Amino acid sequence: MGMYDPVPLLFTPLTEEGQRERAVNFLEHCKSRRSVREFSTRPVPRGIIETIVKTAATSPSGANKQPWRFVIVDDPGLKRRIRVSAEAEEKESYERRMPASWLADLEELGTDWHKEFLEIAPYLIVVFKEKYRNTDGQIKKNYYVDESVGIACGFLLAAIHNAGLVALTHTPSPMNFLREILRRPQNEVPYLLIPVGYPAVNAVVPSITKKPFSEIMQFNVESAE
Numbered sequence: 648m649g650m651y652d653p654v655p656l657l658f659t660p661l662t663e664e665g666q667r668e669r670a671v672n673f674l675e676h677c678k679s680r681r682s683v684r685e686f687s688t689r690p691v692p693r694g695i696i697e698t699i700v701k702t703a704a705t706s707p708s709g710a711n712k713q714p715w716r717f718v719i720v721d722d723p724g725l726k727r728r729i730r731v732s733a734e735a736e737e738k739e740s741y742e743r744r745m746p747a748s749w750l751a752d753l754e755e756l757g758t759d760w761h762k763e764f765l766e767i768a769p770y771l772i773v774v775f776k777e778k779y780r781n782t783d784g785q786i787k788k789n790y791y792v793d794e795s796v797g798i799a800c801g802f803l804l805a806a807i808h809n810a811g812l813v814a815l816t817h818t819p820s821p822m823n824f825l826r827e828i829l830r831r832p833q834n835e836v837p838y839l840l841i842p843v844g845y846p847a848v849n850a851v852v853p854s855i856t857k858k859p860f861s862e863i864m865q866f867n868v869e870s871a872e
């Protein structure tokens with residue numbers, strides 16, 4: 648068992664003005680992020696993708712278990728197999744598995760079972776969640792796995808946007824085929840499939856809005872009147 652070993656916190660104080668500026672600038676930056684479904688084949692240096700993954704790995708996690716694995720795919724053969732399997736599942740979902748209400752919600756996004764972007768984008772980052780660890784035959788549980796991997800994926804998406812790249816948060820369902828194709832062990836479950844790259848020339852995105860601030864925030868306890 649590890650021992651508690653405190654070290655001084657590295658903390659850079661900002662002036663209130665500096666804080667305000669950084670907060671507003673980050674908000675404006677985040678507002679310009681969009682999920683992109685039309686990619687260019689323009690290559691991205693692998694080092695940039697690795698730096699983005701390292702950023703995701705700085706994320707907090709339950710008991711610091713870091714229950715994630717990021718598989719970076721640029722091999723055309725693997726990308727093809729992933730696309731073929733994803734499209735087979737998505738076709739089944741769109742044509743038979745999804746209820747009408749779900750299909751209606753997807754209508755405004757203009758999506759269907761075709762997933763060309765899985766071959767066009769230069770990289771796919773496939774995120775796995777590690778349910779438990781198997782160390783020398785001993786099963787050790789991870790904690791708050793979904794929360795931890797979800798937060799790390801938030802860092803990942805922010806790092807992709809910060810690096811001037813675009814991505815799609817994709818969840819073909821079910822996605823166990825990713826474990827088979829990428830030969831990951833049984834204790835890992837596919838979590839997200841994220842194509843990353845540059846947008847296609849003249850790429851379009853659905854016109855959507857975010858909820859008003861008043862709908863997503865409560866300050867203390869407000870009167871019910």
Ligand SMILES: Cc1cc2nc3c(=O)[nH]c(=O)nc-3n(C[C@H](O)[C@H](O)[C@H](O)COP(=O)(O)O)c2cc1C
Pocket residue numbers: 680681682683684756758815816817818819852855
């Ligand atoms: C957990 C999660 C799963 C998603 N799955 C898909 C998906 O399978 N296919 C897709 O086209 N978009 C998917 N999206 C993208 C959403 O449709 C998109 O984030 C939403 O419409 C808001 O658009 P924006 O990201 O441009 O703000 C997913 C997003 C999240 C967070």
